Amino acid sequence: MDLVNIFIKGVFIDNMIFAYFLGMCSYLAVSKTVTTANGLGLAVIFVLGITVPVNYILETKILKAGALQWLGENFIDVDLNVLSLIMFIAVVSAMVQLVEMIIEKFSPALYSSLGIFLPLIAVNCAILGGALFMQERQYSTIIEATSFALGSGVGWYLAIVAIAAIREKIRYSNVPPPLRGLGITFIITGLMGIAFMCFMGIKI
Amino acid sequence: MKKSFFSKQHQRLITDPMGDQNPITIQVLGICSALAITTQLANALVMTLAVIFVMISASMIISILRNSIPNRIRIIVQLLVVASLVALVDQILKAFLPDASDKLSVFIGLIITNCIIMGRLEAFAMGNKVWESFLDAFGNAIGYGWILVAVAFVRELFGSGKLMGYQIIPLSWYDTMTVDGVEKSFVYFNNNLMILPPMALIVVGLIIWVQRSKNEELIEND
Numbered sequence: 001m002d003l004v005n006i007f008i009k010g011v012f013i014d015n016m017i018f019a020y021f022l023g024m025c026s027y028l029a030v031s032k033t034v035t036t037a038n039g040l041g042l043a044v045i046f047v048l049g050i051t052v053p054v055n056y057i058l059e060t061k062i063l064k065a066g067a068l069q070w071l072g073e074n075f076i077d078v079d080l081n082v083l084s085l086i087m088f089i090a091v092v093s094a095m096v097q098l099v100e101m102i103i104e105k106f107s108p109a110l111y112s113s114l115g116i117f118l119p120l121i122a123v124n125c126a127i128l129g130g131a132l133f134m135q136e137r138q139y140s141t142i143i144e145a146t147s148f149a150l151g152s153g154v155g156w157y158l159a160i161v162a163i164a165a166i167r168e169k170i171r172y173s174n175v176p177p178p179l180r181g182l183g184i185t186f187i188i189t190g191l192m193g194i195a196f197m198c199f200m201g202i203k204i
Numbered sequence: 205m206k207k208s209f210f211s212k213q214h215q216r217l218i219t220d221p222m223g224d225q226n227p228i229t230i231q232v233l234g235i236c237s238a239l240a241i242t243t244q245l246a247n248a249l250v251m252t253l254a255v256i257f258v259m260i261s262a263s264m265i266i267s268i269l270r271n272s273i274p275n276r277i278r279i280i281v282q283l284l285v286v287a288s289l290v291a292l293v294d295q296i297l298k299a300f301l302p303d304a305s306d307k308l309s310v311f312i313g314l315i316i317t318n319c320i321i322m323g324r325l326e327a328f329a330m331g332n333k334v335w336e337s338f339l340d341a342f343g344n345a346i347g348y349g350w351i352l353v354a355v356a357f358v359r360e361l362f363g364s365g366k367l368m369g370y371q372i373i374p375l376s377w378y379d380t381m382t383v384d385g386v387e388k389s390f391v392y393f394n395n396n397l398m399i400l401p402p403m404a405l406i407v408v409g410l411i412i413w414v415q416r417s418k419n420e421e422l423i424e425n426d
Contacts (some may be wrong), residue, residue: 174415
């Protein structure tokens with residue numbers, strides 16, 4: 001049951017957008033229509049689901065204090081935590097490149113629908129944020145970490161599709177000119193965040 | 205023709221990002237790490253300083269290296285330069301400001317993927333000389349910083365009645381009175397909504413509103 005809890009927590013309670021503002025740049029820039037938002041959202045779920053487990057292995061087998069024990073007794077005092085930021089971002093950008101190449105090779109249809117968004121994702125804060133939260137919250141198994149990653153991805157997906165749908169509709173309303181575009185999107189996101197806060201404190 | 209060291213053009217590199225080319229309100233860059241840490245003014249200041257340092261150093265390094273970076277791997281090179289600088293900042297904060305480091309937690313790390321830094325490296329430092337890149341980085345970091353500080357100012361003042369941790373709203377304003385055996389406050393309440401994450405977005409939205417109603421050219425048409 002723990003896995004389901006972690007997943008639900010990632011989707012609703014610790015939502016990447018509404019609780020931590022991660023991935024806001026692409027969230028605001030790519031949410032003009034539902035179809036593109038859909039593509040980017042799926043790509044984020046996908047990349048999070050791959051990079052977080054990889055970073056988890058890296059964290060537990062190499063970076064954590066004492067994690068290098070498997071190399072022999074001499075390495076028990078080694079603490080490579082200083083390197084974690086550099087390693088994580090290297091893994092993220094390498095994985096994004098790799099995923100892009102694999103998809104291009106094996107599923108051209110998926111590639112053409114996600115294609116332009118994949119390179120963008122390397123600098124999406126939600127991906128690195130996923131890795132850093134994984135490190136901070138210390139999940140006990142790799143499956144828990146994956147469940148957290150997928151949950152956060154789905155939460156991000158929900159948020160971007162919802163705002164894209166609202167932005168499509170809001171074109172027909174009479175927004176004050178200075179607020180049009182960016183301004184009203186910020187305010188709507190804020191209101192959605194307040195709505196999402198009703199999930200706070202829920203213990204499942 | 206040789207340009208002077210601090211010409212009009214150079215000044216514009218600094219002043220534009222503070223106003224009409226502001227990274228947060230106009231270019232929509234760097235919102236990710238900006239908003240979550242604005243509940244307290246002190247955090248916003250630490251974050252601003254960190255971003256100024258990382259951005260200026262990264263811009264200058266990339267600008268120096270710009271002719272020797274192969275085009276295909278430039279993103280990874282940029283990320284690695286920024287990541288090393290951020291790791292440095294992270295360690296310095298942990299050593300000298302452990303409190304701030306605790307509060308900012310993952311958001312210092314997220315400076316790496318702060319779109320302002322990557323955006324300016326890609327758009328400016330890759331194609332300009334060191335001095336120009338320095339000015340551009342400085343201007344954009346300050347443009348980012350003043351929004352951060354403004355939002356934090358509003359949120360801390362109205363959310364907890366303090367600034368930089370000092371009480372600003374007089375404590376006597378919170379005085380309570382007993383009416384029919386129930387204690388009630390009549391004068392002033394902290395607006396607890398301000399401390400919650402969504403208010404950061406709404407405050408930025410209002411800043412955008414004010415800025416764009418002052419300058420009609422910035423209004424979007426869709």
